[in-house]
Structures are given as structure tokens and as C-alpha cells.
Amino acid sequence: MYDFREWRHVFKLDPAREIADSDLEAICESGTDAVIVGGTDGVTLEGVLDLMARVRRFTVPCVLEVSNLESVTPGFDLYFVPSILNSKDPKWINGLHFEAVKEYGDIMDWDEFAMEAYVILNEECKAAKLTQAETRLSEEDIKAYAMMAEKMFGMPIFYLEYSGAFGNPEMVSAAKKGLEKAVLFYGGGIKTKEQAAEMARHADVIVVGNSIYEDIDKALETVKAVKVEK
Numbered sequence: 001m002y003d004f005r006e007w008r009h010v011f012k013l014d015p016a017r018e019i020a021d022s023d024l025e026a027i028c029e030s031g032t033d034a035v036i037v038g039g040t041d042g043v044t045l046e047g048v049l050d051l052m053a054r055v056r057r058f059t060v061p062c063v064l065e066v067s068n069l070e071s072v073t074p075g076f077d078l079y080f081v082p083s084i085l086n087s088k089d090p091k092w093i094n095g096l097h098f099e100a101v102k103e104y105g106d107i108m109d110w111d112e113f114a115m116e117a118y119v120i121l122n123e124e125c126k127a128a129k130l131t132q133a134e135t136r137l138s139e140e141d142i143k144a145y146a147m148m149a150e151k152m153f154g155m156p157i158f159y160l161e162y163s164g165a166f167g168n169p170e171m172v173s174a175a176k177k178g179l180e181k182a183v184l185f186y187g188g189g190i191k192t193k194e195q196a197a198e199m200a201r202h203a204d205v206i207v208v209g210n211s212i213y214e215d216i217d218k219a220l221e222t223v224k225a226v227k228v229e230k
């Protein structure tokens with residue numbers, strides 16, 4: 001099985017957005033540790049299957065970050081499932097998950113499955129609005145969420161999400177202070193190799209998404225900024 005504990009850099013492709021074959025090939029062969037397929041809205045089974053089939057032509061690990069039940073399909077190497085810890089609606093913390101396990105629980109390969117303790121901090125992003133996230137949090141709050149995720153809930157991934165905006169490195173550092181074994185993912189607004197290097201000083205794994213669709217050459221530079229040539 002692929003071990004996300006060894007990862008430093010991942011790209012996130014949005015099933016609701018178009019990407020040319022040439023760009024997709026560059027992303028998959030960039031040296032990134034994995035390609036995550038995920039998004040907030042407009043995520044359909046058709047879109048997920050299209051991306052999965054195209055990414056599967058390359059050797060890079062391919063992960064589905066589940067955003068709705070309708071677009072879940074076999075065929076991915078790993079399945080990451082967000083639980084939005086700072087959501088005001090239990091549906092996004094464990095409600096949808098309960099329904100999903102009732103439907104899929106007996107057929108899931110739990111070895112391919114990892115929960116992501118999400119804390120969303122950009123109040124302007126779609127995911128914060130969709131999940132009614134409480135984004136006014138202190139560094140102490142973030143550290144407590146991280147400790148709770150790992151120590152109380154045993155979650156293997158803690159994901160600090162600024163989706164669409166470059167976040168506060170101090171918040172990333174605060175999350176890291178609350179973790180011992182869980183892997184800290186940071187995603188949000190990384191568009192340059194300098195921003196990638198900065199967040200990689202605090203997070204275990206950095207996630208680059210939107211800049212793929214805005215300036216792919218700069219997005220590709222973020223890989224070398226954190227991945228030491230082997």
C-alpha cells in the first residue's frame with residue numbers, strides 16, 4: 001500500500017475543471033508524491049472516472065478525496081475522507097460518514113482508507129461555506145484540534161485547509177505542535193516555489209491545486225522546491 005507518511009508534495013486535481021492531456025502528463029510525471037482527485041462542488045462520478053482513467057496511465061499514486069457519495073468508485077489506490085472538525089453542522093463531521101458506512105461498510109477495503117481531520121480556515125472558500133466552518137480560530141484552537149484528531153480520534157492525517165488563499169504559516173506551525181505521529185497536510189494558495197518551501201518548513205505534506213489551472217509551469221516548480229532529487 002502507498003504510505004502517505006513518506007510524502008512531501010501532492011497535486012490536487014478538481015474533477016469539476018478541465019485539464020489538457022499534456023498538462024496532466026506533466027503533473028503526473030513531475031515527481032510529485034501523489035495525485036489527489038477532489039473538489040468541493042460539481043464533483044460527479046463521470047468527472048471522477050474521467051480523471052482516474054487518465055491519471056491511471058501513469059505510475060503516480062492516485063487518491064480519491066471523497067467529497068460526496070455519488071462520486072465514490074473503485075479503482076483508486078487510496079481513499080481519503082475529510083471530516084471537517086470545525087464545521088457547525090455534524091453532517092460534515094460524521095453524519096455523511098455514518099450514512100456511507102451503512103451503505104459501503106461491508107465492501108470497503110479499510111486498508112485503502114484514511115480519515116482526514118480537516119480544519120478549514122479560509123472563510124471565503126467554497127468548502128468553508130458549504131460546511132459552515134467556524135474559521136475564527138486561534139493558534140491554541142488549531143493545536144487543540146490537532147491533538148484531538150490524533151490522540152482522541154486516532155486520525156492519521158490532519159489537513160489545514162486555506163483553499164484558494166495562502167495561509168498563515170504560524171497556524172501551520174501551531175498544528176504541528178499538536179501532532180506526534182499524524183501527518184500534517186497543508187493546502188491553500190501555493191503558487192510559487194518560495195511559497196511551497198515556506199509551508200514545507202511547517203507541514204509534512206503540501207498540496208497544490210488551483211495554480212495547476214492558472215500557471216502550470218509555476219505549479220510544477222513547487223515540486224522541486226520540496227522534493228529532494230533522488
Ligand SMILES: CC(C)=CCC/C(C)=C/CC/C(C)=C/CC/C(C)=C/CC/C(C)=C/CC/C(C)=C/CC/C(C)=C/COP(=O)(O)OP(=O)(O)O
Binds near residue numbers: 073108209
Ligand atoms: C467499492 C467502493 C465504492 C470502494 C470505495 C469505498 C469508500 C471509500 C466509500 C466512502 C466511505 C465514506 C466514509 C465516505 C464519506 C462520505 C462523505 C461524503 C463524507 C463527506 C466528506 C466531506 C466532509 C466533504 C465536504 C468538504 C469538502 C468538499 C472537502 C473537499 C476538500 C476541499 C476543501 C476541496 C477544495 O475544493 P476545490 O474544488 O479545490 O475548491 P475550488 O473549486 O473553490 O477551487
Ligand SMILES: O=P(O)(O)OC[C@@H](O)CO
Binds near residue numbers: 161188208209211
Ligand atoms: O487550490 P489550492 O488553493 O492550491 O488548495 C489546495 C487544496 O488544499 C484544495 O483543497
Ligand SMILES: [Mg+2]
Binds near residue numbers: 014016041
Ligand atoms: Mg472545485
